Amino acid sequence: MKAKEMMDKDFVYVSADDTIEEVSIKMEASRKFTTPVIDSDKKLIGWITSFDITKGLRENKKFIHEVMSPKEDIKYMHENDPSRLAVLETSDSKLISIPVLDDNEVVIGVIRSFDIVNTLSSLYEVKVSKLYEAMEKQLKGVSWDELMEASAIISTRTTGQRIKPGEYERRIKDSTFGEAIWATGGLERFFVGLIAVGELVIARKVGKAR
Template identity: 30%
Template sequence: MKVKEIMNKEFLYVKEEDTVKKVLDLMTDKKVNGTPVMNNNMEISGIVVKADIFRFLMEPGHYDSYPISAVMTTNLITAEEEEEVEEAALRLRKNNIIALPVINDKKALGLISLENIVDYFLKGIN
């Protein structure tokens, strides 16, 4: 099965200039642990997870004014919509992460998460 068949096509994303406070509030409200960060061309420029924000908060600063681009991870690990789910699952496991942005030409098409993959394999068992 291909990634595009089980990925989340509707997902939260934030902009590089959004503040750390705004992003943490959005993530908390939407009950997500991570989100892609987009530039002004709507190309993915990074990803931020709550752990990144919590590390940032350990140092005193301007939580309500710092842009999320100061906190995000720019070394992206991604998936492609045409790759096999098993390949994406191996990449998640190898890198000890919970979700991959699915991209095509720097555009985020969706997210594939451990939850999507577990659901996929459970359907195969039932």
């Protein structure tokens, strides 16, 4: 799944020259706690939160550009980035939401914690093997057996319990996404494990080619 498939297209955006009071009213009316700050071409130039608004009003600031976080200081994604990156970013950085940009750096959506939870809940009963099948398609040139070998190695490193590729394959065919999250100790650890598998299988592939 890509970021554009998870993002919320119904988002509020503001200008750096808008007044803090105007934006506070706009955010309250839309019930949004965060919003991107854009230029005349709708390109991302900053980010504003309800905390910034409150702080600005308390300090008698007038315009959004006085209190916003500039683009270089915020996390954002591009529409074709893997959606799992949003999960990792929100978890690692304790973010409420992340803006999504197209190839021209125009803001086209926002991924919120709610969107992530909503998407993951729909995947809860999906078999883990289906996730691996999707992974196999993304990692072109990598076979299913190579994925299972790498997964068994990562599992052994993580748990300290040796497991063969065949046994690992049997486990994921019987396990759901929800069960895997529980077994690995949380969503973040599950995705970190998947990323480690991808990195290892590619490294092994490159090593064999030399």
